[in-house]
Amino acid sequence: MNPSNASHRPADQQRRDARHTALLCGAIALAFFAGSFVFLVR
Amino acid sequence: MSTHAATHDHHDHHGPATLADGFGPWAMRWLTTTNHKDIGTLYLVFSLIMFFIGGSFAMVIRAELFQPGLQFVDPMFFNSMTTMHALVMVFGAVMPAFVGLANWMIPMQVGAPDMALPRMNNWSFWILPFAFTLLLSTLFMDGGAPAGGWTLYPPLVLQTGAAFPFAVFAIHLMGLSSIMGAINVIATILNMRAPGMTLLKMPLFVWTWLITAYLLIAVMPVLAGAVTMLLTDKYFHTTFFTAAGGGDPVLFQHIFWFFGHPEVYIMILPAFGVVSEIIPTFARKPLFGYDSMVYAVASIAFLSFIVWAHHMFTVGMPFAGEVFFMFATMLIAVPTGVKVFNWVATMWRGAMTFETPMLFALAFVFLFTIGGFSGLMLAIAPADFQYHDTYFVVAHFHYVLVTGSIFALMAAAYYWLPKWTGNMYHETLGQWHFWLSTIFVNLLFFPQHFLGLAGMPRRIPDYNVQFADWNMVSSLGGFGFGLSQLLFVYILVHTVRGGTGKAGPKPWEGGTALEWELPSPPPYHSWTEPPHVK
Numbered sequence: 001m002n003p004s005n006a007s008h009r010p011a012d013q014q015r016r017d018a019r020h021t022a023l024l025c026g027a028i029a030l031a032f033f034a035g036s037f038v039f040l041v042r
Numbered sequence: 043m044s045t046h047a048a049t050h051d052h053h054d055h056h057g058p059a060t061l062a063d064g065f066g067p068w069a070m071r072w073l074t075t076t077n078h079k080d081i082g083t084l085y086l087v088f089s090l091i092m093f094f095i096g097g098s099f100a101m102v103i104r105a106e107l108f109q110p111g112l113q114f115v116d117p118m119f120f121n122s123m124t125t126m127h128a129l130v131m132v133f134g135a136v137m138p139a140f141v142g143l144a145n146w147m148i149p150m151q152v153g154a155p156d157m158a159l160p161r162m163n164n165w166s167f168w169i170l171p172f173a174f175t176l177l178l179s180t181l182f183m184d185g186g187a188p189a190g191g192w193t194l195y196p197p198l199v200l201q202t203g204a205a206f207p208f209a210v211f212a213i214h215l216m217g218l219s220s221i222m223g224a225i226n227v228i229a230t231i232l233n234m235r236a237p238g239m240t241l242l243k244m245p246l247f248v249w250t251w252l253i254t255a256y257l258l259i260a261v262m263p264v265l266a267g268a269v270t271m272l273l274t275d276k277y278f279h280t281t282f283f284t285a286a287g288g289g290d291p292v293l294f295q296h297i298f299w300f301f302g303h304p305e306v307y308i309m310i311l312p313a314f315g316v317v318s319e320i321i322p323t324f325a326r327k328p329l330f331g332y333d334s335m336v337y338a339v340a341s342i343a344f345l346s347f348i349v350w351a352h353h354m355f356t357v358g359m360p361f362a363g364e365v366f367f368m369f370a371t372m373l374i375a376v377p378t379g380v381k382v383f384n385w386v387a388t389m390w391r392g393a394m395t396f397e398t399p400m401l402f403a404l405a406f407v408f409l410f411t412i413g414g415f416s417g418l419m420l421a422i423a424p425a426d427f428q429y430h431d432t433y434f435v436v437a438h439f440h441y442v443l444v445t446g447s448i449f450a451l452m453a454a455a456y457y458w459l460p461k462w463t464g465n466m467y468h469e470t471l472g473q474w475h476f477w478l479s480t481i482f483v484n485l486l487f488f489p490q491h492f493l494g495l496a497g498m499p500r501r502i503p504d505y506n507v508q509f510a511d512w513n514m515v516s517s518l519g520g521f522g523f524g525l526s527q528l529l530f531v532y533i534l535v536h537t538v539r540g541g542t543g544k545a546g547p548k549p550w551e552g553g554t555a556l557e558w559e560l561p562s563p564p565p566y567h568s569w570t571e572p573p574h575v576k
Contacts, residue, residue: 018158018229025225029259036267036297 057566073168076160077566078145079462084167085142086455090531092134092174093448097524099127104486104520106503107513120503121189122181128192129209132309133216134174136447140312141166141223143454144251146462148227150557150564151245153236153573158229166222173215180205180212191501193298194269196283196291200276207277210269217262224258227251236556238575242336245555246329249336250315253343257304257311260347265301268294292357299350307346309443310410311339313450314381317403320457321385323552324400325392331384338377338384345374355426364423371421375414382411397550398472402453405480406446413441416491431501434494440487445480452479452530459537460545464563467537475533478526485519 009017058080059067075081102123106114115123145163149156157163180187185203188194202209231244231252244252272294274280281287283294322329329335351359351367359367385407394400416438420426429435452475459467489512494500498509505513548558556575560568 014233018233021229021232022159022162022225025228025259026221029221029225029263032260033263033267036264036300037271 074164076156076164078149078157078160078163079564079566081157081163081167082142082145082147083462085138085145085170088167088170089135089137089139089142090534092130092138094527095178096127096130096135097527099123099130100520101524103127104517107505108517109514110505110507110510112504115503117503118186118189121191121501122187124501125188125191126177126181129177129188129213130174131443132192132305133213133220134170134177136309136443136451137220138170139451140251140254140309140447141220143247143312143316143451143458144223144227147458147557148230148248148251149234150560150568151248151555152231152234152239153556153569153575154230154234155567155569157226158234159226162222163226166219166226169215169219169222173212173219176208176215177212180208183208193295193302194272195298196272196275196294199272207273210273213269214266217266220258220262224255224262227255228259231255236569236572236575242333243575245315246318246332246335247312247315247555250311250318250339253339254308254311257308257343257346261301261304261308264297265305268297268301271297292354295354295357296351299353300347302353303350304343304346306439306442307342309447311343313406313410313447314339316450316454316457317385317406318381319555320399320403320453321388321407322554323457323550324397324403325389325394326552327388327392328554329384330387330390331380334380335384338380341377342374345370345377349374352421352423352426355423356430368421368423372418375418378414382407382414397456397469398467398476399453399457399550401473401476402449402456405476406449406453409441409445409449409480409484413438413446416441429494431499432494433490433498433500436500437487437490437494440490444487445483449479452476455530455534457550458557459534460541460549461557461560461562461564463538463541464545464561465537465539465541466543466545466549467533467541469542471529471533471536475526475529478529479523482519482522482526486516486523487519489513489516489519 058075058077059071061068072080072084075084100123102115103120106112106120145157148154183204185205187205188199188202188209190199190202199206231248235244241249271280271282275282275284275289281289283289283291285291318329318335349367349371351363352371355364355367396404416434420429420435420438456467456472459465493509493512493516496509498505498513545562547561549562550558556569556573557564559573
C-alpha cells in the first residue's frame with residue numbers, strides 16, 4: 001500500500017492490494033466477534 | 043485542488059438502463075448494479091423510506107403520550123413502538139443514509155472511478171431490504187414485535203415471543219451489511235486515491251468515514267456476538283446472561299455498550315465530516331485547523347472504546363469503575379470542543395451566505411452542542427443516578443441524533459443534490475423546510491429535558507398528570523416535525539424532476555473538493571482517468 005499516490009500502481013496490483021486490505025479488515029471483524037465471547041472467561 | 047476535469051462521455055455507451063428501456067432492464071440495472079452512484083442512491087432512498095417508517099412509530103408514541111392515561115395502544119404495543127422506532131432509525135435510517143453518502147461521495151472526492159469492491163458493495167446494500175422485511179414482519183407475529191428496548195437487555199428481552207429469532211437474524215444481517223460496507227470504504231480510501239491525494243489532503247468527509255469504518259468493523263461483530271449469546275440462552279439452554287445458571291445479566295450490558303457507545307460515534311462522525319465540508323464552502327474560507335480536526339476525530343473514536351459503562355452507572359459498579367468511566371467520558375468534550383471551536387473559527391470573518399445547507403449546518407453546530415452539554419451532565423456519575431432512565435436521557439440523545447445526525451444528513455442532501463441531479467433545488471422551500479424543522483424539533487425535544495428533570499421515566503405509555511403540559515407541547519412539536527419532512531420529500535422529487543433550473547458543475551462558489559471538478563450530474567463512470575492533485 002502506497003499511501004501517497006495509490007493510483008500510480010498497475011490496475012491488477014491495485015485490485016490485489018484492495019483485496020488484501022479487505023481481508024485484513026475481515027480478520028479484524030472476526031477477531032472482535034471472537035473477542036465478545038472471550039469476554040466471558042472469568 | 044485538481045488540475046483538470048474529467049468528462050468521459052465516450053465511456054457512457056453502456057450507460058444505465060432507464061424506465062424508457064422497459065421495466066425488466068430497469069429493474070435488473072438496480073438489482074445488479076455495481077456502480078457506486080447507483081448503490082449510493084439505493085442506500086439514500088432506502089434510508090428515506092425507513093426514516094418515514096421509524097417516524098410513524100414515533101408518531102404513535104407521541105400520540106399516546108399526548109395526554110396522561112391510555113388512549114390509543116396497549117402498553118405492550120407501545121413498548122414495541124419504542125423498540126422498533128430505535129432499531130429502524132439507528133440501523134435503517136441514519137446508518138444507511140451515511141453509507142449512501144459515502145458511496146456517492148468518497149470515490150468522487152478521492153478521485154477514484156468507483157468503490158474498491160463493487161460487487162460486495164451491491165451485496166452490502168441488497169442485504170438490507172431483507173433484514174428490515176424480517177424485522178418489520180415481527181410486528182405481525184405471535185407475541186408482537188420485540189418490546190424490551192433497542193438495548194435488548196436480558197432477562198426482559200428473552201420474554202419476546204416468536205419474533206425473537208427473526209429480530210436476532212435481522213440484526214445479524216444488518217451487521218453483515220455494515221461490516222462489508224465499512225470494509226469497502228477502507229479498501230477504497232487506502233487503495234484508490236488519485237496521484238497526489240495524500241492522507242492529509244483528503245476532504246474531512248473522507249477522513250471521518252475512514253475512522254467510522256474502523257469503528258464499524260470493530261464493534262458490529264461484538265453486537266453480533268451479544269445477540270448470538272441471547273439466542274443460545276433462549277433456545278439452546280446456555281446461561282451466558284442467566285443468573286440461575288451461573289451467568290450474569292450485567293455482562294450483557296457491558297458487551298452491548300462496548301458496541302453501543304462507539305455506535306453513537308458511528309452515527310455522528312460522518313455528520314462532523316459533512317459539516318466540515320459545508321461550513322468552509324459557505325464561509326468561503328479554508329477549514330480552520332484541518333490537521334487538528336483529523337486528530338480530534340481520531341481521538342473521539344479512540345475514547346469511544348473506553349467509556350461504555352457510563353450507560354450503566356446505576357448497575358452497581360465498583361467506585362473506581364464509576365470514576366474511571368466518568369472522567370474518560372468527560373475527556374471526550376476536549377476533542378469535541380476542538381471541533382466546535384474550529385467550525386466557529388472557520389466562520390470568523392468569512393464571507394458567509396446562508397443557503398439551506400449552511401442553515402442546517404449552523405443549526406447542527408448549535409443544537410448538537412446542546413446535546414453535547416446534556417451529555418456532560420449525564421457523564422457525572424452521581425448526577426446520573428438522578429437522570430438515569432428519565433426523559434432527560436431521551437432529550438439528550440435526540441438532540442445528538444436528530445439535530446445532530448439527521449440535520450447533517452439534511453444539510454448533505456441540500457449541499458450535494460445539485461451535484462447528484464444536475465438540478466437546483468427550490469431555495470425558498472428549502473429554507474421553509476429548515477425553519478419548520480428547527481422550530482418543531484426544539485418544541486419536540488427541549489421540553490423533554492424538563493420532564494426528565496422532574497422525574498418522568500422513559501419507555502412508559504402513561505404518566506402522572508404533573509407531566510401533562512410539557513408532554514402535550516412535545517407531541518405537538520413531534521407532529522409538526524413529522525409533517526415538515528413531507529415538504530422535504532416534495533423538494534427532493536421536484537429537484538429530481540428538474541428543480542428550478544440547471545445547477546452547473548459548481549453550484550457553490552466556495553466548494554474546493556474534487557467532486558466540484560466534475561459535471562453535474564457526474565458521468566456514470568467518473569474519474570476513469572485519475573485527476574492529478576497538487
